[in-house]
Amino acid sequence: MRVAYSPVYKYPLLPPGHRFPMEKYDLLPEQLLLDGTLTEDDFFHPVPLEEAQILRTHTAEYWTKLKTGNLSRAEIRAMGFPFHERLIWRSRHIAAGTLQCYDYAVKDGIALNIAGGTHHAFADRGEGFCIFNDNAIACNELLYEGKIAQAMIVDLDVHQGNGTAKIFENEPRVFTLSVHGENNYPLRKEKSDVDIAIADGTDDRQYLRILEDNLPRLMKMVVPDVVFYLSGVDVLSSDKLGRLALSKEGCMARDRFVFELCKASGIPVVVSMAGGYSHNLRDIVEAHANTFRVARRVYF
Numbered sequence: 608m609r610v611a612y613s614p615v616y617k618y619p620l621l622p623p624g625h626r627f628p629m630e631k632y633d634l635l636p637e638q639l640l641l642d643g644t645l646t647e648d649d650f651f652h653p654v655p656l657e658e659a660q661i662l663r664t665h666t667a668e669y670w671t672k673l674k675t676g677n678l679s680r681a682e683i684r685a686m687g688f689p690f691h692e693r694l695i696w697r698s699r700h701i702a703a704g705t706l707q708c709y710d711y712a713v714k715d716g717i718a719l720n721i722a723g724g725t726h727h728a729f730a731d732r733g734e735g736f737c738i739f740n741d742n743a744i745a746c747n748e749l750l751y752e753g754k755i756a757q758a759m760i761v762d763l764d765v766h767q768g769n770g771t772a773k774i775f776e777n778e779p780r781v782f783t784l785s786v787h788g789e790n791n792y793p794l795r796k797e798k799s800d801v802d803i804a805i806a807d808g809t810d811d812r813q814y815l816r817i818l819e820d821n822l823p824r825l826m827k828m829v830v831p832d833v834v835f836y837l838s839g840v841d842v843l844s845s846d847k848l849g850r851l852a853l854s855k856e857g858c859m860a861r862d863r864f865v866f867e868l869c870k871a872s873g874i875p876v877v878v879s880m881a882g883g884y885s886h887n888l889r890d891i892v893e894a895h896a897n898t899f900r901v902a903r904r905v906y907f
Contacts, residue, residue: 608645608649608715608717608718608719608899608902608903608906608907609649609650609651609708609711609715609718609719610636610639610645610649610650610651610718610719610720610721610899611650611651611652611653611701611703611704611705611707611708611718611719611720611721611722611723612636612650612651612652612704612720612721612722613652613653613700613704615652615655615696615697615700616632616697616700616701616721616722617629617632617633617697630888631883631888631891631892631895632721632722634888634892635721635880635892635895635896636650636721638892638893638896639896639899642896644896644899644900644903645899651707651711653700653701653703653704653706653707654703654707655696655699655700655703656699656700656702656703656706656739656744658670660703660706660744660748661699661739661744663744663747663748663751664730664739664740664743664744664747664774665728665730665731665739665740665744666730666731668731669730669731669732669733673695673738674695676690676692678690682732682733685732685733685734685735686733686734686735686736686737686738687734687735687736688736688738694738695738698725698738698739699739701720701722701723701725701739701741702723702725702739702740702741702744702745704720704721704722704723704741705720705723705741705742705744705745705835705877705879706741706744706745706748706749708720708745708877708878709745709749709754709833709875709877712833712875712876712877713833713875715906715907716869716870716875716876716906717866717869717870717875717876717877717878717902717905717906718875718877718878719877719878719879719880719898719899719902720741720877720878720879720880721880722879722880723741723742723879723880723881724741724742724762724764724837724838724839724879724880724881724882725737725738725739725740725741725742725770726740726742726762726764726766726768726769726770726771726837726881727766727768727769727770727793728740728743728770729769729770729773729774730770730773730774734769734770734793735766735792735793737770740770740771740774741879742760742771742835742837742879743770743771743774743775743781745835745877746758746760746775746781746835749833750780750781754832755831755832755833756780756832757780757781757782757829757830757831757832758780758781758782758831758832758833758834758835759781759782759784759825759826759829759831759833759834759835760775760781760782760783760784760834760835760837761784761822761834761835761836761837761865762783762784762785762786762787762799762837762881763786763818763836763837763838763839763842763861763865764787764837764838764839764841764842764881764882765787765788765791765839765841765842765846765848765849765850765851765882766787766788766791766792766793766839766841766848766882767785767787767791767793767796767797767799767802767804768783768785768787768799768837769793769795769796769797770797771783771785771799772785772796772797772798772799772802773797775800776797776798782800782801782825782829782831783799783800783801784799784800784801784803784821784822784825785799785801785802785803786803786805786817786818786821787802787803787804787805788804788805788806788807788809788842788849788850788851789804789805789806789807790807790850791848791849791850792848801821801825803817803821805817805851807850807851808850808851808852809851809852809853810851810852810853810857811852811853811854811856811857811860814842814851814853814857814861815857815860815861815864818861818864818865819864822864822865822868823868826868826869826872826874831874832874832875833874833875833876833877834865834869834874834875834876834877835876835877835879836865836869836876836877836878836879837879837881838861838862838865838878838879838880838881838895838898839880839881839882839883840858840880840881840882840883840885840891840894840895840898841881841882841883841884842858842861843855843858843883843885843890843894845885845886845887845890846883846884846885847884847885847886848882848884849882849884855890855893855894855897858894858897858898859897859898859900859901862897862898862901862902863901863904863905866901866902866905866906867905870905870906878898878902880895880898883895
């Protein structure tokens with residue numbers, strides 16, 4: 608099982624008490640190695656995005672601001688991170704990881720990124736802890752290279768993939784599905800190809816029924832060459848930024864359903880971790896680790 612990860616993913620420069628749990632990107636690969644889900648040979652180190660690849664999704668003006676650090680306070684506040692050039696370098700590697708997972712997914716059926724799922728980044732700005740939109744970059748690059756003719760983004764993070772929806776609003780070759788909490792961030796939603804907004808307190812049984820009623824039908828309609836799956840664990844009842852009520856077992860059942868459907872359909876799937884903000888860091892790491900454990904059981 609091939610997994611995108613590099614020490615560059617680490618970003619230790621956030622001030623104490625910052626609400627985004629960056630430590631999970633350090634602890635998750637350690638946990639997966641410790642419990643035997645992965646070995647060192649499973650990891651590959653992404654080569655950072657080239658400028659041309661960035662500019663196929665993001666505007667030249669935005670990229671120049673990132674390169675030069677010429678961002679306003681409001682723009683930095685919207686991103687959610689204190690600005691640092693290392694943050695941009697890190698984000699180039701993470702977005703490249705999602706893109707480079709594609710070739711491994713074609714071979715093995717699945718490939719995963721330890722990070723990614725930065726779906727709040729728009730073409731011209733960053734938002735909500737997202738600098739580059741990794742799934743949008745991957746789709747645009749694969750279309751440009753002629754490797755695919757149709758992509759499908761299955762976004763099951765608790766927050767709507769607003770940046771992704773906006774980037775692809777006029778691109779029929781990328782089908783965007785977002786299943787999200789109706790009362791969660793962002794306050795102003797964009798229009799995905801299909802948005803399924805679900806009520807506060809939705810539990811395992813209700814959530815899985817929604818997936819069963821919609822995802823197989825939509826995949827048959829779209830017939831994608833690849834699925835990009837955002838497996839956010841902020842759907843958990845313990846999440847401090849979410850409003851849903853899934854258990855860890857329900858989250859695993861969700862992942863299993865997506866993986867088994869993609870496998871049965873012969874569609875390669877690229878997985879990014881997206882959000883997870885439970886009060887206890889251990890719960891975040893364990894829930895993300897479960898995605899890798901389920902992937903191994905289904906595919907290997």
